[in-house]
Amino acid sequence: MSDSPNTSLVSASTKRGPAEYFSGTSWVTMLAGDNPTDCTVADVTFEPGCRNNWHSHPAGQILVVTAGQGYYQEKGQPAQLLRAGDTVSIAPGVVHWHGATANSIFTHLAINPNVKQGVADWLQPVTDEEYRAAHA
Amino acid sequence: MSDSPNTSLVSASTKRGPAEYFSGTSWVTMLAGDNPTDCTVADVTFEPGCRNNWHSHPAGQILVVTAGQGYYQEKGQPAQLLRAGDTVSIAPGVVHWHGATANSIFTHLAINPNVKQGVADWLQPVTDEEYRAAHA
Numbered sequence: 001m002s003d004s005p006n007t008s009l010v011s012a013s014t015k016r017g018p019a020e021y022f023s024g025t026s027w028v029t030m031l032a033g034d035n036p037t038d039c040t041v042a043d044v045t046f047e048p049g050c051r052n053n054w055h056s057h058p059a060g061q062i063l064v065v066t067a068g069q070g071y072y073q074e075k076g077q078p079a080q081l082l083r084a085g086d087t088v089s090i091a092p093g094v095v096h097w098h099g100a101t102a103n104s105i106f107t108h109l110a111i112n113p114n115v116k117q118g119v120a121d122w123l124q125p126v127t128d129e130e131y132r133a134a135h136a
Numbered sequence: 137m138s139d140s141p142n143t144s145l146v147s148a149s150t151k152r153g154p155a156e157y158f159s160g161t162s163w164v165t166m167l168a169g170d171n172p173t174d175c176t177v178a179d180v181t182f183e184p185g186c187r188n189n190w191h192s193h194p195a196g197q198i199l200v201v202t203a204g205q206g207y208y209q210e211k212g213q214p215a216q217l218l219r220a221g222d223t224v225s226i227a228p229g230v231v232h233w234h235g236a237t238a239n240s241i242f243t244h245l246a247i248n249p250n251v252k253q254g255v256a257d258w259l260q261p262v263t264d265e266e267y268r269a270a271h272a
Contacts, residue, residue: 035196035227036225061173087168090173
């Protein structure tokens with residue numbers, strides 16, 4: 001056995017999600033950053049009440065929920081409640097947000113294929129009114 | 137909230153890994169199959185002693201270990217022990233195998249970007265001698 005650069009222990013690399021793109025506190029752990037597949041994988045934990053801004057991904061994104069409960073909402077659509085084991089496939093360019101419910105932590109893997117096309121195009125924050133409506 | 141085709145509950149779709157590509161019993165749950173990102177995500181559980189054949193991926197692969205202990209080995213390199221939280225980024229065309237240790241179950245997400253380039257090119261089984269050597 002050897003310690004190859006192909007494998008990485010990730011426990012030491014958690015960072016706060018950037019305040020300009022999140023309402024509330026989130027924690028981002030990059031599991032697979034720059035690598036030869038051009039696909040990145042991050043673990044994102046939202047504290048209760050935290051959500052990211054409206055945004056889209058030039059090459060789409062897949063979410064795999066691993067803990068807690070949260071919401072995923074596409075612009076003009078009702079919010080969808082997500083629980084551990086749920087996955088969401090987000091087409092390129094689709095405007096959406098995701099985040100925890102008001103009362104639960106929410107953790108998902110964020111899988112971003114073809115990041116050389118760009119990672120995310122960030123828009124305005126989800127308003128308190130929009131966020132409350134997701135819980136209705 | 138609504139049940140959109142973007143989300144999927146995956147509990148009902150587990151299948152045995154194909155016997156021609158695995159030595160031993162594995163269980164494959166597709167979390168994100170055909171979808172607009174051209175990136176697929178599957179949960180793969182190997183029973184103790186189970187491993188897949190030597191193979192490569194035309195567009196590479198990322199493994200995210202979620203439970204148990206297993207090995208990842210590239211052709212000509214020593215095997216690497218993997219535990220929950222470890223990730224492996226596999227470059228396109230690199231010949232390798234992965235699977236459980238002799239005494240532990242092993243579960244990882246298998247993330248395959250750009251599957252329109254092809255998913256996997258399968259080769260010969262990992263011999264008992266090669267598998268035992270991984271444990272040395």
